Amino acid sequence: MxxxxxxxxxxxxxxxxxxxxxxxxxxxxxxxxxxxxxxxxxxxxxxxxxxxxxxxxxxxxxxxxxxxxxxxxxxxxxxxxxxxxxxxxxxxxxxxxxxxxxxxxxxxxxxxxxxxxxxxxxxxxxxxxxxxxxxxxxxxxxxxxxxxxxxxxxxxxxxAGTFPLSLRYNKYGGMCKAAYYLHSYAEAIQYGRLALASKPSSGDTENDIGEIYLLDLIGASHKKLNQPDSSISCYEQLLAKLPPFTNRRDFHVLWTAIANGNIGENKVYKGDYAAAQPMLDQWLQSALEFRDDFNASLARNALAALDFHTKRFDAALESWKQNFRWAVNVRNNEYAFNAAKGMAEIYRLKKIPDSAYHYLEQAALFNDSLQSFISQSGLQSVKANVKLDELQYSLEKSTLLLREEKQQKLQILVTVALLAIIGLLLYNRKRLQMRSKLQQTRERQLAAERETNEARNQVDEFIQRLKEKNDLIESLKLNLTAAESLKERQDIYDHLSSYTLMTDTEWIIFKDRFTRVHPSFFSNIATRFSKITPSEERMVTLIFLGLNKLQISNALGISPDSVTRSRHRLRQKLGLAKDDSLEEIILSC
Known part of the structure; x- marks a missing residue:
């Protein structure tokens, strides 16, 4: 709060x-x-x-x-x-x-x-x-x-000076702590240095204590990055910044042990084991005295590393076991990983493969959890940056839109009359274009209607002429009895029977005109009748036009029996029953 x-x-x-x-x-x-x-x-x-x-x-x-x-x-x-x-x-x-x-x-x-x-x-x-x-x-x-x-x-x-140094000092210090928590040790060092550079020179005790915490974070970050000399330098500065022993005894004693202990851990990394031993012992003793479990764990880890390097494996194993139990209890994946890894190596050296394998598995599990945390932190950082960039873009866009809106309002006052005139002209032009298009559409419709009507009339005339020719043939057949001999009558009858009223040329002309009146007829019958032949197509068309069997036989130049057989084949193709009407099916096409 x-x-x-x-x-x-x-x-x-x-x-x-x-x-x-x-x-x-x-x-x-x-x-x-x-x-x-x-x-x-x-x-x-x-x-x-x-x-x-x-x-x-x-x-x-x-x-x-x-x-x-x-x-x-x-x-x-x-x-x-x-x-x-x-x-x-x-x-x-x-x-x-x-x-x-x-x-x-x-x-x-x-x-x-x-x-x-x-x-x-x-x-x-x-x-x-x-x-x-x-x-x-x-x-x-x-x-x-x-x-x-x-x-x-x-x-x-x-x-300069808009925000006081104390704010920068506190905020950079917070960023240093957050970066260390996220395992971004280089950033922790960077922000820690910025915080120290911003520290007010007021002599405030709280700021002095904050400086000690910062030096600890910076020194620990150098240690994580395997930079022992830089880490030692930070902890030596921390010792110099500690308040007098008489003012805050407990604070002075604990932080002296912490600083010396971290110096000792860095000396372990440098191979100076003799100098490191008393510093690490004092670190653990002070942490236990002040019930500081975290620093006690750090001290045990450092002592375990020292014992391992000096081949005191039993002592190292005991320290890492205590650390492992503590780390698992507080859910600290990093220290649990370090302890498990150390124990696995000791059991390997002691040739106890089952225990070595067990702790190696434990180390892998905790390392996976640690890496997952680091990756998730990176992902959260990316998401936060993206969200912030989106907010920034939205705000900049809103600001730009507001600025443009003000400019547009000024321009509108000057150009509103011109825009109205231009709009009216465009409207009139559009209206004329629409009227012209409408007129062209009407003309095309009328032309199409005229063409359709003309084609319909031509079809009707064609059918009428066909019927008239058919009637003429019938009348001639009736007059055969006036012929002088039987042979003469038979010759006339055979000639009439073979006469075709609808030639191929006439069919082509007729079909073109018929299609204009009934555009989908021929495609429909092709769908309804499987594999329809050209002669069957003519037959279906004449049935559609209402011609009877005799008229169809005369028009196509075939016998009435042939017409009957053709109708029968069409009914078979449609699978019609005896009572079904072929004419009704064809008229529905």
Missing amino acids: RWLVMIIITSVGCPFTQAQSFNTQELISIMASDHAGHAQEEVAKIPVSGSSEPFLFDTLLPAAIAYQQKHPSRILQIHILRLQANAASNYRNFDPVRRIQPASIICLEEAVRLCYEEKNDVLLAEVFFDLAELYNLYGRFEEYMIMLSRAFDISSRLE
Whole structure:
């Protein structure tokens, strides 16, 4: 909770000395003002305590919301969003098991957007500091470091001294700790050095103690990177920074042992075993005395390494066993891996393969978990960067759109008449084009209708002529009785029977005109009748036109019996029953 209390109270430059003495309305007025220099008040003028929180969230926040409704102010709205973001995931709603509530992120992202619109980089940096500390509160160190980096990037654009050294000192120190936790030891060294360079020269005891913690993190990071000389140098600086023995005895004794112990561990890496032994013994003894399990584990690990190098395998095995039990209990994959790996190597040297294999498997499991954590941390970092870049892009795009919108409004006032004229001309042109297209479409439709009607008339005329020719033939057949001899009558009859009213040429012309009237007829009959022949196609067409058997036989120049056989074959192809009508099937095509 301390982070937002400190930022909100100090960022508005509150002159009060006690949380209980806050003047709500005066504080709201300061929050609503566009005061660019308020961040210099980051060094708290108010002792931050639990009594500050109820005032901020139970008194100040509701009052600020009520004031905002009557006197809208974007600056005040930004502070309200910061308070609401913290209230959603902190204060009474803090739960380390749950994730950060979406409402907190939404509020702070909206605050970022408003800062962009106000072009207020001071408040923008503070909102990113808020985001960072919210992630830190829930142990999301990847996002914590990224948000702090963005806040420092923004602050670098501001005048020197906008943010006090104490803020930089604390934030860089937090980044050093987070980087060490994420196994990014080079980054931990980098941020630790930046923090030390930002340390205020006020002689504040808390800052001096913070410097000791930083030197420990930097020294441990050098040790992890196998840089013993640099690590020893850091711990020697730490010893020089320790407060006098008389002022803080316990602190002095423990940290003297820690610093000397780490120097001793580095000496083990350098092969100076004799000098390392007493330092490591003292480290373990002091850690046990002050019930510091973590440092006791570190000391045992260093002693185990020393015993291993000096071939005191039983002592090394015992130390690593104790460390393994402790690491498994506290779920520390790194130290469990180191202990299991050491024990596996000792059992291998002792020629106890079952135990060596068992601890080698354990080491592999814990190493997999450790690498998975490191990979997941990297993935979280990438995701956070992508999300931040998306937010940055969205904000920049929104800002650009707002700027363009203002320019467009000015241009619209000048060009609205011209645009209206151009629009009217375009409309008229479009209307004329549409009218022309409509006229062309109507003409094509009329032409198509005329062509269809003409083709229909030609088909009707063709059928009529066909029927007339057929009637003529029938009348001639009836007049055969007037012939002078039987042979003469038979010759006339045979000649008429072989006469074809519809020639191939006539069929081609007829089929073309017929298709214009009935476009899908021939494709339909080809589908309905399997492997229909050209003569059957003519037969089906004449049946469709309503000609009877005698008319069809005369038109095609075949006998009525041939027509009957052709109809029978068509019925077979369709699989028709005796009562089914061939004409109805053909008319449906």
